[in-house]
Amino acid sequence: MPTSENAPTYPLLVVEDDPVQRRIIVTSLVRFGWKIIEAENGARGLEAIRSREGVVALTDINMPVMDGIEMLRQAGEERVRAVAMTAANDSATVIRAFNVGVTDYVIKPMDDWQQVNTLLRKADTKLFADRNRRKEMHALQQQADWQYWKALFLTGGQNSEMQRVLDMMHVQFNQDIDYNQMLETLMNLRVDGGFAKLPEDIYHTLLAAIAPIARFASGIRIAQSVIHKAPTLHSVTVAEFMDILDSLYRYNLNPNALLNMRNLSLWIAEGARSVPGYVYLDSGLFEAAITELTINAFKYSAPSDAVDINVQAAAGENIQILITNPARETTLGRDGKMLPGLPRELEELAFRFFIRLSPENLNTYQEQWPMGLGLPLARQVMSQHGGRISVHNESWHLGGGSGNAPQMIVACRVEIPVREKPLPIEEKA
Incomplete structure (x- = not known):
């Protein structure tokens, strides 16, 4: 049984219309530390997803009332990542499933439960990372709303404004982050199998570096709506x-x-x-x-x-x-x-x-x-x-x-x- 330190972040939602198969799945996966929720069709699964902050789903695709793809489509990608269960000859449906939050699929009948757990943990990690990224971008957007760089290059200022523009750009892009040093560090990271593993300090530095750029871009958008567009009264x-x-x-x-x-x-x-x-x-x-x-x-x-x-x-x-x-x-x-x-x-x-x-x-x-x-x-x-x-x-x-x-x-x-x-x-x- 996994410890609390390495337990999955989100509960596991098992969506399967066959009660016998559903019980086998639950019994086989609970030993990996999952907190499991059961649903007999997509409609019940959708209710479970909407009532929680985040869910990893192991879902059948073809079910009565509501199928797995429609469940994931209505749920949206903000709260759920899924592994689909499908038949070996159902490749067309699998392709559709990848467009609605499915990260992997398994072929029925399943017997390698360690592999299934690995795919589910991958979905759990991806959901956690995506939600954190979305929260970070939302926070940056809120900070940018009206606070940062609202009118740069949109004011029509002449040369008399240039020194103040340069001062603002210096503060914006050089106050906390050494971009050249960060670029050199990233270029020296080892890429293995298409992925680069970032040290935690580099990860947070990268987020801090993106922040002023996001503020800059969002501020330009806000300023343009004020300066170049008449209000809708x-x-x-x-x-x-x-x-x-x-x-x-x-x-x-x-x-x-x-x-x-x-x-x-x-x-x-x-x-x-x-x-x-x-x-x-x-x-x-x-x-x-x-x-x-x-x-x-x-x-x-x-x-x-x-x-x-x-x-x-x-x-x-x-x-x-x-x-x-x-x-x-x-x-x-x-x-x-x-x-x-x-x-x-x-x-x-x-x-x-x-x-x-x-x-x-x-x-x-x-x-x-x-x-x-x-x-x-x-x-x-x-x-x-x-x-x-x-x-x-x-x-x-x-x-x-x-x-x-x-x-x-x-x-x-x-x-x-x-x-x-x-x-x-x-x-x-």
Whole structure:
């Protein structure tokens, strides 16, 4: 019996309509350490797959109710890898099976159970590797969404921008990884039977090297959608607009804040949802811009600081969104000295592409490559919505009235117009 250290990662799903054959299979394979689930047809097998994070399947192909290929097709490749059981003359069906997550096949009747286990363990390893790779790419895509290299080569900047472009590229591609050394190491790896076995440190280094390239590519895609494409505006009521903000806070911004040990609150003014009128909105672009502005507040604050989003709306007035955080000495001034928050005289500088106001060693937000490209794109998004944005220091009396000493905060003010009627084409429809 295998130990817990080398036991399979995923349970084994045996899908076989013949109960006698199914019992023989289960009895023969359980000794290899598999946790086994049984199903008498593809429909039952599909239920078992969908109820688990990952499954290795040993499945017959021809079964009543639902065959093995249809089961795997509906399940998709995210959760399952399979070994198919088939007759010796069923090669055409085997070829179809390889397109739906089958990694190998065995011919009935089976008697070499060690070989069957080897094929199943191979499927188990492949599923584990593929799921990890998918999680890694998903994480990279999330980090890239609005954070990294959003406008490189898409801003139309002239030679005056070139030095900042080169600085950004240097940070992006040379901060943590020596690409030449990694290339030399990979070229010296021994390839055996078509496979190269990577040491663990090289594997993780390779992942780290792919990260900035993935961010670069994804950032270009996002930037292009903002800069070169007009937003797709739809009419939403003010109440619906407030619901969009509330959902963004609950399912995106606040989980991000908790993950990075930040205190985030959303306050929607009493009566704001009942204000009449419409907002012309591209919700995807708008949510991305608000996300960037909130993360910008995280980057320039400490974990114990309160970051607040206050939303005001009144009849006949524009919607006001105020994002605030205490001003910390995280801004590098023109003279090289550290400044609290964002002084008003640096506001326009902060909205230029490729400007970075926070040195790496003082950036308390857990972000690897802050490129300083979010604010200009956020301003462009707000402009496309007929709104405007400003970010600078303000002095506020907090927690006790004017008798207390004023506290300097960084205030990001977003203004979005409220319209009397929906968009004409929607009104006509």
